[in-house]
Structure formats: structure tokens, C-alpha cells
Amino acid sequence: xxxxxxxxxxxxxxxxxxxxxxxxxxxxxxxxxxxxxxxxxxxxxxxxxxxxxxxxxxxxxxxxxxxxxxxxxxxxxxxxxxxxxxxxxxxxxxxxxxxxxxxxxxxxxxxxxxxxxxxxxxxxxxxxxxxxxxxxxxxxxxxxxxxxxxxxxxxxxxxxxxxxxxxxxxxxxxxxxxxxxxxxxxxxxxxxxxxxxxxxxxxxxxxxxxxxxxxxxxxxxxxxxxxxxxx
Amino acid sequence: xxxxxxxxxxxxxxxxxxxxxxxxxxxxxxxxxxxxxxxxxxxxxxxxxxxxxxxxxxxxxxxxxxxxxxxxxxxxxxxxxxxxxxxxxxxxxxxxxxxxxxxxxxxxxxxxxxxxxxxxxxxxxxxxxxxxxxxxxxxxxxxxxxxxxxxxxxxxxxxxxxxxxxxxxxxxxxxxxxxxxxxxxxxxxxxxxxxxxxxxxxxxxxxxxxxxxxxxxxxxxxxxxxxxxxxxxxxxxxxxxxxxxxxxxxxxxxxxxxxxxxxxxxxxxxxxxxxxxxxxxxxxxxxxxxxxxxxxxxxxxxxxxxxxxxxxxxxxxxxxxxxxxxxxxxxxxxxxxxxxxxxxxxxxxxxxxxxxxxxxxxxxxxxxxxxxxxxxxxxxxxxxxxxxxxxxxxxxxxxxxxxxxxxxxxx
Numbered sequence: 178x179x180x181x182x183x184x185x186x187x188x189x190x191x192x193x194x195x196x197x198x199x200x201x202x203x204x205x206x207x208x209x210x211x212x213x214x215x216x217x218x219x220x221x222x223x224x225x226x227x228x229x230x231x232x233x234x235x236x237x238x239x240x241x242x243x244x245x246x247x248x249x250x251x252x253x254x255x256x257x258x259x260x261x262x263x264x265x266x267x268x269x270x271x272x273x274x275x276x277x278x279x280x281x282x283x284x285x286x287x288x289x290x291x292x293x294x295x296x297x298x299x300x301x302x303x304x305x306x307x308x309x310x311x312x313x314x315x316x317x318x319x320x321x322x323x324x325x326x327x328x329x330x331x332x333x334x335x336x337x338x339x340x341x342x343x344x345x346x347x348x349x350x351x352x353x354x355x356x357x358x359x360x361x362x363x364x365x366x367x368x369x370x371x372x373x374x375x376x377x378x379x380x381x382x383x384x385x386x387x388x389x390x391x392x393x394x395x396x397x398x399x400x401x402x403x404x405x406x407x408x
Numbered sequence: 409x410x411x412x413x414x415x416x417x418x419x420x421x422x423x424x425x426x427x428x429x430x431x432x433x434x435x436x437x438x439x440x441x442x443x444x445x446x447x448x449x450x451x452x453x454x455x456x457x458x459x460x461x462x463x464x465x466x467x468x469x470x471x472x473x474x475x476x477x478x479x480x481x482x483x484x485x486x487x488x489x490x491x492x493x494x495x496x497x498x499x500x501x502x503x504x505x506x507x508x509x510x511x512x513x514x515x516x517x518x519x520x521x522x523x524x525x526x527x528x529x530x531x532x533x534x535x536x537x538x539x540x541x542x543x544x545x546x547x548x549x550x551x552x553x554x555x556x557x558x559x560x561x562x563x564x565x566x567x568x569x570x571x572x573x574x575x576x577x578x579x580x581x582x583x584x585x586x587x588x589x590x591x592x593x594x595x596x597x598x599x600x601x602x603x604x605x606x607x608x609x610x611x612x613x614x615x616x617x618x619x620x621x622x623x624x625x626x627x628x629x630x631x632x633x634x635x636x637x638x639x640x641x642x643x644x645x646x647x648x649x650x651x652x653x654x655x656x657x658x659x660x661x662x663x664x665x666x667x668x669x670x671x672x673x674x675x676x677x678x679x680x681x682x683x684x685x686x687x688x689x690x691x692x693x694x695x696x697x698x699x700x701x702x703x704x705x706x707x708x709x710x711x712x713x714x715x716x717x718x719x720x721x722x723x724x725x726x727x728x729x730x731x732x733x734x735x736x737x738x739x740x741x742x743x744x745x746x747x748x749x750x751x752x753x754x755x756x757x758x759x760x761x762x763x764x765x766x767x768x769x770x771x772x773x774x775x776x777x778x779x780x781x782x783x784x785x786x787x788x789x790x791x792x793x794x795x796x797x798x799x800x801x802x803x804x805x806x807x808x809x810x811x812x813x814x815x816x817x818x819x
Contacts, residue, residue, distance in 0.1 A: 237732060237812045258736050265734025276729045276816065280424055292410055293734035337733065 183246070184345055184376055185211035185234055190243035192229050192399075203229040205399040206243070211345070211378060211392075216371040218390035219380045225396040227380045228349055234378060235268050235347045236260040248344055265293045269338025273350035275330040277322040277337075284309060284318040287336045294341065308340035309333075312366065328359035335366060345376040352383055364389055418746040421719070432715035433755035435708030436795060440756045440788045443701040444763025447784035449770065450693055452777035457686045464679040468541075469657050471496075471643040471664065472675045480673075487669030493639040494623070497535075499667060500643070504659050506651030511541035511644040516626040518587045529570050530613065531586060533623040541644040544615060549580045549595035556622040565595035569616040584619070591621060653680045705791060708755070709799040716748050716803035727807050728815025737808035744807050748800020749793050756792025760785055 192204040204226045211217050219227050232238040233245060236252065239260075245253050252263060270276075277286045287308050291301035309318050312332040322330055331351060338346050348367070352360035364386055371377055379386055387393055395403040422429040464470065473492035476484060484491070497510040514533040538544070539551040547568065556563050564584055571578035571593075584591045600615050623640070647656045657678045664674055720727070727740055735743075767778040 232813050235732070237816075258738075261731070261734055261736035261739075264732065270732050272816070276725070276732070278726055278729060280420065289730070290733045292413055293730075293736070293739055298410070298413075341734075 182213050182249075183210050184213050184215075184248055185209065185378070186246040187234070187240075188244045188246075190230070190233060190240045190245060192226070192233065192238070193241045202399055204233070204240070207396075207399075207401055209394055209401070211376060213376055214371070214374050216367070216377045216389060216391050217379070218387045218393040219378065219396065220382055220387055220393055221396035222382070226399040227396055230396065231347055231349050231378065231380050235270060236263045261293070265290065266341070267344040269341065269343040269346040271331070271334045271338050271346060271348035271351045273353040275322070275327075275334045275354070277330055277333055279322050282319050282321055283314055283325070283333050283336075286322070286333055287340050290337060290341045304342070305336075305340050308336040311339060312336040326359070327355050328362060331355060331359075331363050332366065335363075335370075339370070339375070345378060346370070348377065348379045348381075350380055350382075352381070352386060360385065414742060414746050415750065417743065418750045421723075421747055422751055425719075428715060428718075429751055432711045433708075433751050433758075435711040436705070436752045436755035436792055437759045437762065439701065439704030439708045440759025440792055441763040441766060442704050443697075443788055443791065444760050444780070444784055445766040445770065445778075446697050446700070447787070448763070448767035448778040448780045449776055450690070450697060451779040451781055451784065452771070454686070454690050455779055456777050458683065461679045461683045461686065465646065466680045466683060467647045467649070467651075467653055468679055469645040469647065469653065469660055470677040470679070471645065471660060472677060473641050474673050474675055476673055484668070484671040484673055487671050489668035489671040489673055491639065491668075491673050492641070492643060496664060496667060497640075497643055500645065500660060500663060503663050504656060506648050506656050507645055508648040508651075509537050509541045509644075509646040511535060511538040511646075512623060512640045513538060513642045513644065514623055514626060514639070515641045516586075516621070518626065520584070520586060529567075529573075530618045531621065531626070532613070532618050533621050533626045535623050538620070538644065541646050542615070544600075545598040547596045547598040549593070551595055552620055552622050557624060560625045561622060562589055562591045562625055563594040563622065564591040565597060565620040566593055567597050567614070567616040567618045568599040569614075570619055571596045586619070586621070589625070591625075653678060657681075701791070705795050708752075709795040712748055712752055712796060713799040713803060715751070716744060716800050717806070719747070720744065720803045720807040723807075724810060724815050724818040727810055728812050728818065731810075731812035732816060740808040741804045744804035745797065745800045748804070749796035752792045752796030752799070753789065756789050759792070760788050763788070 187207060187209050190204050190207040191202070194201045194203060207226075207230060209217075209230075219230060221227050229238070233240050234247075236247070236255075237260075239255075240253060243253070244251060247263060248267065252260065255263065264270075278289065281289070284305060288301055288305040291305065294301075296304070306315075306318075309315055312335050314329060314332055314336065317325065317329065322333065325333065331354075335346075335351075351367070352363050355363060360383070367377055367379070367386075368389055379390065381387060393403075394401050471492065476491070481491075492512075494512055497512045501507055501510045512535055516531040516533050518531050519528060534552060535557050536552060536554045539546075544551065546565075549565070551565055552563065555561070564586075566574070566578060566584075574582075574584070576582070577584070578593065578596075580593055580596065582593050584593055597615055645656070645660060647653050657676055661676050664676075668674065730740065730743075764780050767780055770776060771778040
């Protein structure tokens with residue numbers, strides 16, 4: 178690991194959802210930290226708060242309480258516009274259900290993030306082409322998502338996350354919808370990316386994925402119950 | 409903002425649901441067709457009436473003799489009125505210093521000895537001043553002069569079309585037989601633009617089809633020296649550049665009233681007043697037109713809003729994806745607004761083409777003059793775009809305000 182600076186540092190994160198007269202505490206005082214180049218796993222049963230934590234780390238939601246530093250910046254009180262900027266420039270998402278835009282081709286899906294950034298069209302095309310190439314889908318760049326297999330769709334999602342060269346990639350159950358063979362290839366792709374220096378946070382409950390992580394946070398009922406380091 | 413890509417995406421999104429886009433834009437198409445066709449008709453009518461009024465001259469005043477019944481004529485004579493007479497012209501010229509020219513004329517009911525065309529020519533008895541009053545240009549020879557009037561010379565000046573229709577008999581120096589009198593052709597007028605008038609008030613004479621003779625030489629003129637009632641049919645008064653037409657018209661009415669002993673045997677027409685009246689009528693018409701267009705566009709706009717709301721609902725997940733990968737609320741607003749504006753503006757363009765076609769068909773079928781102006785096209789495009797903006801705003805803001813996480817979970 179070249180750089181040991183903390184990319185993610187969350188201290189005492191609480192997330193409370195107001196559901197009419199009731200309050201649901203999804204996260205209860207979470208403390209986590211992720212260093213540059215780390216491959217971190219977040220595990221736990223359904224309803225433990227994994228996805229909520231990932232949404233807060235990914236700037237899709239704000240914590241109700243606590244301090245969240247992304248690349249050294251306290252973004253706890255950032256406006257919606259500033260959070261959008263953080264997502265556009267610093268974070269790449271990979272979802273369990275791929276979340277590709279069905280009417281767009283592989284290449285167009287990978288190109289979308291550049292619509293919200295300042296690169297020129299030429300640079301955007303070049304970076305998107307490089308990302309498609311890295312996930313090995315150059316031959317299928319003009320195909321629509323409906324013409325791809327699950328593994329290929331997840332590769333497109335990874336290419337889309339990679340294209341903007343983000344500070345970290347967040348993956349929410351990336352192999353949850355894939356068969357075991359395809360899962361292995363996606364895990365292998367994540368490993369390659371991590372070897373090349375990409376910081377990864379993966380929400381999973383699959384042991385195969387967790388076995389590749391350098392650090393695992395286990396959540397239960399909105400709290401971290403175990404923090405395993407595997408340096 | 410990458411406008412090229414945003415517009416491209418908007419087109420694609422609309423094209424993906426082409427039938428829905430087509431059906432929802434129909435409201436705008438029909439609204440714009442109505443607006444363009446109605447504006448064309450309104451503009452055509454306005455131009456026609458303004459051309460006629462301008463043909464009469466906005467610095468002119470027309471005094472027309474009114475037809476009286478026998479009893480009214482006897483009563484008028486008792487009050488020493490002889491209808492509109494030549495001396496009225498002299499009196500007006502002398503009394504009103506802002507009058508630059510007074511031209512009397514008499515419409516003569518006489519026919520050519522041999523009828524050349526089915527549509528008869530118009531025979532007008534005038535004085536020399538008529539040429540100045542109507543700015544008539546001579547192509548050959550000369551116009552009727554005051555000497556011709558004084559000496560009652562049997563000479564005539566032909567309109568260009570009359571001369572052409574008469575063939576060899578329509579040249580200078582040739583004789584022309586009107587009823588039982590023979591006139592010598594001394595001049596031919598230059599061809600002049602003429603527009604047919606449908607209005608009974610605004611009769612613009614077709615000088616190309618007129619034969620001008622000196623006043624007093626006409627067949628029906630009284631030769632006994634006794635003034636006949638209604639010696640002349642019209643007085644054309646031209647007001648000097650520095651003169652006030654309204655004030656001058658008031659003075660004309662006052663003088664003629666006094667001279668005719670208060671008998672209302674004449675009518676004063678001020679083309680400028682008619683023009684103001686026409687403009688007022690036009691404004692009312694425009695307001696009604698605006699209301700109709702507004703209602704049509706409102707209905708069209710509701711259709712667009714409905715479509716856009718449906719689009720937002722079915723693309724909630726796409727909105728979540730875009731938000732997750734960096735789209736700010738403004739990007740989502742712009743995206744959906746662009747779709748709505750592209751939809752209505754395209755509908756507007758189709759509407760303009762169909763509206764222009766409708767105007768041409770109306771013009772041919774109903775015989776109405778229609779004019780498609782550039783501003784009616786611009787107004788239609790702006791209105792269509794404006795409807796897109798207004799009707800797309802709520803769905804676009806609604807889309808942008810979706811919470812990214814909830815949008816992503818939407819099935």
C-alpha cells in the first residue's frame with residue numbers, strides 16, 4: 178500500500194428515520210475508517226444497517242448525527258449540490274441490481290457520469306473507452322443491457338464506477354444477483370482493481386467476497402459488533 | 409451543462425415513446441394551427457383594410473353627397489341647399505388654410521357607344537386639382553386642365569386598362585363616344601396598383617379602369633345655368649403636412665353645415681378615423697384570438713404535464729441512478745424541462761406548417777386574404793416553448809426532489 182491516508186473516517190454516526198409517529202434507528206453510533214487502497218467489507222444480516230451505512234459513505238444520505246470525513250473533508254453538513262459534486266468526482270457505485278439505464282448502450286452507460294462533470298467530450302469518450310476496455314467489454318460496447326448476461330451487466334456497472342477515476346468504489350452486494358462462476362470473475366476483477374490501487378468498500382454477506390477483504394466491519398442492529406483486520 | 413448531450417437525450421427519451429409523445433403533442437399542434445391560421449386571417453384582414461385606407465390617403469378628407477328623397481330635396485332647397493356643389497370646393501379651399509387641395513368629382517352614369525368588356529368602365533367628371541389630390545401620374549399626353557372645365561372642352565383622359573382595351577381607338581388624339589357626345593383622348597394614365605374593396609364605406613376607385621372628363625361636360629350636367637341638386641358626388645380634400653386632419657374635418661363639417669343651411673345632405677369621411685377604428689377593432693379581435701389560443705394552449709399544456717408526470721413516474725429508478733452517479737437536482741430539472749420543451753416546440757413547428765397550410769386553403773376556399781408573418785411564427789414557437797416550460801416545470805421539480813436512495817429502490 179503506497180498511501181496510508183484515511184479516505185473515509187466516520188465517527189459516532191447515527192441514522193434515525195422518522196416513520197410517522199415512530200423513529201427507527203438504522204445506525205447507532207458507527208465508527209469506521211478506510212485508508213487509501215484498502216479493500217474493506219461490511220457484513221451483517223438483513224436490516225443491520227449495511228446499506229444505510231453505504232449510502233452515508235456514498236453521500237446519498239446524510240447522517241442524523243456524527244461526523245463523516247471524506248478525504249479529510251467534513252461533509253456532514255454539505256448541501257445537496259455539494260454532495261452531488263462529491264458523488265460525481267470522488268465516488269463510484271456498483272449495485273446489486275446493476276442499475277444500468279436500459280435504453281443506453283454499454284458505452285453510453287459508462288459515459289453518463291461525464292454529463293455531470295467538466296471534462297470535454299473528447300476526454301469523456303477516451304476515459305469511458307479505457308474503462309470499458311479495463312472490464313473487458315470493448316467488443317460489446319454497442320450492446321444494450323438487455324443483450325448482456327448478469328456478469329457483463331455488473332462489469333458495465335464497474336466500468337461506469339471506474340471511468341471517472343474515483344477516490345473509492347462502493348459496491349452494494351455486487352455478486353448478489355450472479356451465479357457462482359460469474360461471482361468469482363467479479364471478485365477477481367475487484368481484486369485486480371484493488372491491486373492497481375483502487376479503494377473498495379463492499380457490502381456483502383457472501384464469505385467468498387469477504388475472504389478477499391483486508392478489513393471487515395460486522396454490523397448487527399445498527400452497531401458494529403466486530404472489526405476484523407486482515408493486514 | 410452539456411446542452412448538446414442533454415438535447416440528444418431528450419430526443420431519445422421522447423422517441424422511445426413515440427406514440428405517447430405524438431399523442432400528447434397533438435394538443436399543442438392543434439393549438440398552434442389555430443393560432444397561426446387565425447393570426448394569418450387577422451393579419452390579412454388588417455392589411456386589406458389598412459391598404460384600402462392608405463389608398464384613400466390618411467391625410468385626406470372625403471365629403472360625399474348623400475342621396476335625398478324628393479321630399480327631402482324640396483325641404484333642402486327651401487333652406488337654400490343645393491346638395492354638394494362646385495362652389496363648396498371653392499369655399500372650403502378659401503376658408504381653411506391647412507387645406508392644400510380640394511378636388512371635386514362627379515360619378516357619371518354613361519356608357520361607351522360600343523361596349524368593349526362586360527365589366528363597364530367608370531366615367532368620372534373632375535377638375536385639374538384631382539390629379540394633385542390623387543397623385544395621378546401621366547403616361548402619355550396631359551391631364552384635364554381648368555381651361556377644359558371653363559370652356560367645357562370635350563376631352564378625356566383614360567386609365568391604362570381602358571386605353572389597352574380600346575386598342576387602336578384608345579390612343580392619344582382618337583375620338584371616344586360617350587352616350588351622344590364625342591370626346592378626344594388627350595392623356596393616358598400610368599398603371600396604378602389597385603386593391604378590390606369589400607367594404608361599402610371604403611370604395612377605392614380603380615384608376616386603371618376610369619375615364620376622366622372635365623366636370624360640366626358630362627351628359628347629365630345642367631346646361632341651363634341653373635344649379636342642379638347634388639352637382640357633384642364627392643369632394644376630395646387633401647390636408648397640408650403641417651395640418652391637423654381631425655381639426656380640418658371639423659372645420660369642413662362646420663362650413664358645409666352653414667353653407668347648406670343645416671341640411672345634412674353630405675357625409676364627411678376621415679380615412680384616418682377609419683384607420684383608428686379599424687385598429688381598435690383589430691385589438692378586440694386580437695384579445696379574443698389570444699383567449700382562444702390561451703385556452704387551446706392550456707388544454708395542450710395539461711396533456712404535456714400529464715405525459716411528463718407519467719414519464720417521471722416510470723423513470724424514477726433512472727433518476728435515482730443519475731443522482732447516484734453525480735447528477736445534482738438542477739441536472740434532473742434541466743433534463744425533464746428539456747424533454748417537455750422539445751416536445752412542445754416540435755409540436756409547435758408541426759403546428760406552424762399545418763397552420764400555414766390551413767391559411768392557404770382558407771384563402772383559396774373562402775377567398776379571404778391571409779398573411780403569414782414572421783412574428784406570428786416567432787410568437788407560436790415562443791408560446792409552444794413557454795407551454796413546455798410551464799407544464800414541464802412541476803414534473804421536473806418533482807423528479808429532482810426525489811430522494812436518491814428512495815428513487816434507486818423504486819421498482
